[in-house]
Amino acid sequence: MKKRKKRGLLLVVIIICIGLLLYIKHVQELKNTPLPTSLHPIVEEKTDKLVEQAKNIGINILITHDFRTVEEQDKLYDRGRTAEGNIVTYAKGGTSYHNYGLAIDFAIKLEDGSVIWDMEYDGNQNGQSDWLEVVAIAKELGFEWGGDWKNFKDYPHLQMDFGLSIRELQMGKRPDGWK
Known part of the structure; x- marks a missing residue:
């Protein structure tokens, strides 16, 4: 039973880490968006x-x-x-x-x-x-x-x-x- 809890916890941590990495990648991509050069x-x-x-x-x-x-x-x-x-x-x-x-x-x-x-x-x-x-x-x-x-x-x-x-x-x- 303890092994299942540890695996479950490990899975949650992995999912959170993947989500965080994807978010960081998205933010970095946004920051690289060039500024406009004319009116919208x-x-x-x-x-x-x-x-x-x-x-x-x-x-x-x-x-x-x-x-x-x-x-x-x-x-x-x-x-x-x-x-x-x-x-x-x-x-x-x-x-x-x-x-x-x-x-x-x-x-x-x-x-x-x-x-x-x-x-x-x-x-x-x-x-x-x-x-x-x-x-x-x-x-x-x-x-x-x-x-x-x-x-x-x-x-x-x-x-x-x-x-x-x-x-x-x-x-x-x-x-x-x-x-």
Whole structure:
């Protein structure tokens, strides 16, 4: 009877070890997943719809940033720290949804070609902030708005995280339809 218990216990240990090895292999494979090099196709499609729908109500927007490399993100992070300028982000390279092709930034483009970040501007003269009208369209399209964040408010920022955290993206997970 004791031999059966020992064999059973040994079998359980072997199964646990095999499972652990398979899990470790899977995690290592995920970590080796290359970073995207462009916007996710759904984010790109929704961005185009955002620009079009805003234009339909008399608001021209400019996408000021979309996909960013880790190096580009680090340069932005350095602003106001080790480089001249104001702090514009708290996300280092690899910790921004831009680095995974899941985020965009926008601004309002005026008829004279100039670009503004004025959240109270009402260029289409309908009594509502153009900025917040764009945000409302973006939310309807499935974007999350950085202006809703509790800590650092990032008003030009829109993202689609597809339910994935930055940590999961760093580990190599990607949204469906994205390699």
